[in-house]
Amino acid sequence: MTTFVFGGLMREQVCIYMCPWPRIQAALTDEHALNVTYRYDRGEPRMSVKKATSLRAAGKPAGDCVDCDQCVAVCPTGVDIRKGLQLDCIQCGLCIDACNNVMAKIGRPADLIAYDTDINVKRRQAGQAEEFHIMRPRTWLYAGLIALVAGIMLAALLMRNDVGVNAMHDRNPIFVSLSDGSLRNAYTVNLLNKRSEPRTFVLQVDNLPGAKVETAGQAGEENGSPVIEVGPDQSRQMRVLITMPPGAKVAAQTPISFKLVDKKTGRVATHADHFFGP
Numbered sequence: 043m044t045t046f047v048f049g050g051l052m053r054e055q056v057c058i059y060m061c062p063w064p065r066i067q068a069a070l071t072d073e074h075a076l077n078v079t080y081r082y083d084r085g086e087p088r089m090s091v092k093k094a095t096s097l098r099a100a101g102k103p104a105g106d107c108v109d110c111d112q113c114v115a116v117c118p119t120g121v122d123i124r125k126g127l128q129l130d131c132i133q134c135g136l137c138i139d140a141c142n143n144v145m146a147k148i149g150r151p152a153d154l155i156a157y158d159t160d161i162n163v164k165r166r167q168a169g170q171a172e173e174f175h176i177m178r179p180r181t182w183l184y185a186g187l188i189a190l191v192a193g194i195m196l197a198a199l200l201m202r203n204d205v206g207v208n209a210m211h212d213r214n215p216i217f218v219s220l221s222d223g224s225l226r227n228a229y230t231v232n233l234l235n236k237r238s239e240p241r242t243f244v245l246q247v248d249n250l251p252g253a254k255v256e257t258a259g260q261a262g263e264e265n266g267s268p269v270i271e272v273g274p275d276q277s278r279q280m281r282v283l284i285t286m287p288p289g290a291k292v293a294a295q296t297p298i299s300f301k302l303v304d305k306k307t308g309r310v311a312t313h314a315d316h317f318f319g320p
């Protein structure tokens with residue numbers, strides 16, 4: 043539906059009013075930047091082929107633009123590039139091809155519209171030599187900013203934790219007193235394996251000495267903590283029961299931390315929660 047509305051109905055309005063590219067282009071460009079440019083130093087004054095031919099025969103100046111409007115007709119956003127670089131221009135270069143076809147037909151040199159800089163059009167008009175400054179303060183600045191952002195993104199990617207754990211305490215009941223006097227809290231725990239290989243984790247609970255941690259479907263046990271397997275690029279949701287033995291001193295609310303440890307690499311992910319008592 044969105045494709046139909048954008049491509050079938052709105053068309054160039056998307057490029058002109060919705061696309062951020064023209065705004066970025068306008069902010070980045072300057073008179074030394076290579077853009078699709080109408081070389082008005084060569085094209086003006088525009089006139090018919092016949093008139094231009096007779097003026098040239100008489101040794102008078104005549105522009106190469108024959109005002110055929112082909113460059114405007116082919117432009118997907120309806121820009122007349124002869125009025126200068128505009129926000130609507132998407133730099134597609136179709137006007138360059140259209141004008142080159144016209145130039146070929148009337149026997150004039152190609153590239154009346156071409157990738158050029160504003161400064162060089164002005165310099166040629168003033169009879170000065172062209173100049174190109176590829177590395178300018180702003181190009182160094184943009185290169186530096188792009189390198190900085192790329193570096194931050196790369197660092198974020200490399201430092202990304204490939205283990206994840208989060209837990210949700212049962213809302214009701216928040217604790218259960220068992221017949222033998224022990225106290226139990228239940229949680230729904232989600233384990234994340236962000237690697238493309240199966241991994242084995244140990245689910246530990248910190249700050250609750252003497253607690254027994256159990257879960258259905260655990261692959262084993264290590265020092266009283268369940269050992270759990272999670273498939274490649276998968277998450278696994280489990281019911282986890284934490285039980286304090288009879289007679290253990292339990293506060294009404296004890297902060298605890300679920301700690302998921304990769305048995306092979308030692309990578310750790312934690313999640314803070316609470317253990318509730320009477």
Ligand code: SF4
Nearest residue numbers: 107108110111113141
């Ligand atoms: S296509 Fe070339 S010759 Fe025709 S109007 Fe555009 S700039 Fe002038």
Ligand code: SF4
Nearest residue numbers: 117131132134135137
């Ligand atoms: S480069 Fe494309 S969008 Fe820009 S004026 Fe030429 S045809 Fe139009």
